Amino acid sequence: MNANPESGTGSNALWGSRFEGGPSDALVALSRSVHFDWRLAAYDIAGTRAHIKALQSAGYLSVAELEKIDRSLVELLDRVNKGSFQAKPTDEDVHSALERGLIEIAGVELGGKVRAGRSRNDQIATLIRTYLLDQAVIIREQVTQLIEVLVSRAEEHLGVAMPGRTHFQHAQPVQLSHHLLAHAWPLVRDLERLEDWRKRANLSPYGAGALAGNTLGLDPNLVARELGLAGPTQNSIDATASRDVVAEFSFITTLIGINLSRFSEEIIIWASAEFDYVKLHDAYSTGSSIMPQKKNPDIAELARGKAGRLIGDLTGLLATLKGLPLAYNRDLQEDKEPVFDAVDTLTVLLPAFTGMVATLQFNRNRLELLAPAGFSLATDVAEWLVKQKVAFRDAHEITGKLVSYCEQHNLELHEVPDAEMAAISPALTPDVRDVLTVGGSIKARAGAGGTALPRVLEQIAALRKIAPKREG
Numbered sequence: 001m002n003a004n005p006e007s008g009t010g011s012n013a014l015w016g017s018r019f020e021g022g023p024s025d026a027l028v029a030l031s032r033s034v035h036f037d038w039r040l041a042a043y044d045i046a047g048t049r050a051h052i053k054a055l056q057s058a059g060y061l062s063v064a065e066l067e068k069i070d071r072s073l074v075e076l077l078d079r080v081n082k083g084s085f086q087a088k089p090t091d092e093d094v095h096s097a098l099e100r101g102l103i104e105i106a107g108v109e110l111g112g113k114v115r116a117g118r119s120r121n122d123q124i125a126t127l128i129r130t131y132l133l134d135q136a137v138i139i140r141e142q143v144t145q146l147i148e149v150l151v152s153r154a155e156e157h158l159g160v161a162m163p164g165r166t167h168f169q170h171a172q173p174v175q176l177s178h179h180l181l182a183h184a185w186p187l188v189r190d191l192e193r194l195e196d197w198r199k200r201a202n203l204s205p206y207g208a209g210a211l212a213g214n215t216l217g218l219d220p221n222l223v224a225r226e227l228g229l230a231g232p233t234q235n236s237i238d239a240t241a242s243r244d245v246v247a248e249f250s251f252i253t254t255l256i257g258i259n260l261s262r263f264s265e266e267i268i269i270w271a272s273a274e275f276d277y278v279k280l281h282d283a284y285s286t287g288s289s290i291m292p293q294k295k296n297p298d299i300a301e302l303a304r305g306k307a308g309r310l311i312g313d314l315t316g317l318l319a320t321l322k323g324l325p326l327a328y329n330r331d332l333q334e335d336k337e338p339v340f341d342a343v344d345t346l347t348v349l350l351p352a353f354t355g356m357v358a359t360l361q362f363n364r365n366r367l368e369l370l371a372p373a374g375f376s377l378a379t380d381v382a383e384w385l386v387k388q389k390v391a392f393r394d395a396h397e398i399t400g401k402l403v404s405y406c407e408q409h410n411l412e413l414h415e416v417p418d419a420e421m422a423a424i425s426p427a428l429t430p431d432v433r434d435v436l437t438v439g440g441s442i443k444a445r446a447g448a449g450g451t452a453l454p455r456v457l458e459q460i461a462a463l464r465k466i467a468p469k470r471e472g
Contacts, residue, residue, distance in 0.1 A: 031092060032093070033333050033336075034092065034093050034094055036336060037093055037094045037336055038087050038097070040336075041094055041097075041098060042077060042080065043127045044098050045073050045076060045098060047123060047126055047130070047206065049226070050206070050222070051117070051118055052066055052073075052114060053066065053226055054117070054207075054218040054222050054223050055113070055216075055218065058216055058218050058219070060113070065110060068110060069102070069106055072106035072111070075105055076101045080098075080101075088100075093120070094127075099111065099114070099115070117209070117218045118206065118207075119208075119209045119210040121209070121240040122205045122207065122208040122239060123206070124332075125205035125240055126205045126206050126227070128243075128335065128336060129202075129205070132201060132245070132246065132249050132339060133201055135347075136194050136198065138343075138347060139194070139256070139350070140194050142346070142350035143191055143256060143350065144191065144466070145351075145470075146187060146350060146354045146357065147187050147467040148467035148470055149354050149357050150180050150183055150184040150357065151463045151464060151467060151469075152358075153358070154176075154177035154178075154180045154456070154459075155460060157175075157180070158175070158453065160176040160177070160362070160364050160367060161173050161174070161175060161176070162175070162176045162277070162367040163367075163371050163374065164179070169374065170374025170376045172445075173371040173372060173441050173451075174451040175442060175451050177456050177460075178456050178459075181459045181460070183259070183262075184463055186259045187256070187259055188463070188466055191466070197249060197252060200244075201245045201248075202230045203224070203231060204220060204224035204229040205232070205239035205240060206223040206227075206232065207219075207223065208239035209236065210240065211237050211327035211328060212236055213236040220232035238326075241324070243321055243332060244321075246317065246336075246339055247318060249339055249342075250313055250314045250317050250342055253313075253314075253345075254310040254311055254342070256310075257311075257345070257346065257349075258307050258311075260306075261303055263300075263357075264297075264301070264303040265300075267356070271295075271300075275366075276363055277362065277367055278360045278361060278362055279295075279360075280356070280359075280360065281356070281359035281361070282295075283355070283359065284299055286298045299352050299353055299355075300353075300356065302349070306346075306349050310345060313338035313341050313345075316338055317335060317339070320332075320334045320335065368438070372413075376441075377413050377414075377435065377436055377438070378400075378402070379399075380436070380444065381399045381402065381428075381432060381436070382396055382399040383395070383435075384432055384435045385399070385427055385432075390427050395427075398424065402421070402424050402425075405420065414433065414436040
């Protein structure tokens with residue numbers, strides 16, 4: 001293949017002076033990242049505006065030069081936002097493209113001073129942090145909106161019973177509100193993870209240079225303040241070599257996707273004719289190209305599928321990072337696309353998912369009809385026996401015999417005659433019927449975090465502090 005002197009070592013390249021010829025076309029194509037890192041353009045310009053203040057403070061730019069370069073950068077950002085300045089096929093990455101743009105506005109001599117005291121290594125390590133910090137704010141707001149909807153739906157359905165399940169079999173009756181709130185709490189923990197992650201992400205690698213720091217006396221604290229970050233990173237090698245902050249962000253977005261996927265699985269099942277727990281709103285479901293009767297839970301299915309995509313993003317990133325020696329390696333170019341994809345995936349998925357949950361129509365009669373099915377009150381019988389001073393081992397065996405009798409005679413627990421109960425065990429007196437109601441079972445589960453109404457109301461109050469009720 002022929003070398004292409006214009007593609008990698010042209011006038012806007014950030015390297016190449018020690019090379020006699022340009023890179024091959026194949027190397028240029030492989031190296032180019034501007035097609036995906038262009039979304040960092042505004043962050044790159046913000047970093048450069050902070051950097052030139054450090055250059056001026058250290059005596060490498062006059063005040064007049066600083067002001068002219070800064071005006072040029074503001075103009076460049078405006079052109080980028082309007083689309084009048086764009087990356088070219090000959091630009092290797094966002095950094096080289098924007099340096100070309102700055103030189104076009106400010107001139108070669110002045111624009112050429114900007115690169116002093118920094119490397120693409122510390123530059124990109126900073127940009128990905130500032131980008132992800134902004135995206136985390138958007139994702140946090142979207143997750144908070146979903147939590148708010150879950151709490152509102154719980155408030156709407158206080159007192160509605162439904163089957164609680166373990167191993168996907170009927171276990172014990174619970175409130176629908178309690179079940180909905182069970183999907184809210186993992187999302188709360190995701191918000192907490194984002195907040196905790198921010199402490200580690202909120203540092204600036206600027207000043208680390210290629211790996212060993214800079215010799216020009218530039219103030220990294222000044223740059224960090226200008227970027228709204230808490231301070232500089234502690235080790236220049238670590239600053240340029242590490243992407244654990246990026247991987248942690250990817251992990252958090254993956255967990256959010258998994259939490260949506262788990263709820264999606266239930267919604268898909270609940271919307272089936274066999275369950276008939278919910279009906280999907282027309283605006284948040286689709287039809288079939290051949291079957292006119294279909295109403296498909298596409299949002300839930302896509303959420304389930306997107307979770308796999310997010311897992312793939314995280315896994316690919318971790319695999320890239322696992323064998324890298326210190327310090328910077330070009331492999332780290334692969335850190336951005338996984339989190340870009342995670343951001344794009346979640347920010348389009350969350351609003352759709354929230355709308356689906358907000359418009360679900362719950363079949364109250366069906367839920368309450370099935371709440372006691374499958375002998376879901378058996379544990380209440382066993383615990384009632386314990387209260388009558390029967391050892392739990394014996395109470396468990398007695399209740400098991402009662403369930404077996406019901407299965408043999410096609411009866412529910414409350415349908416067994418008193419005489420037959422007494423025949424199974426004298427401990428099963430008629431008073432046991434006090435716990436053979438769904439309402440009684442739910443009311444009795446008033447321990448911490450239980451499904452009884454007071455505990456559900458406590459959850460709602462706690463969640464409202466995190467996700468206040470929206471107006472309108």
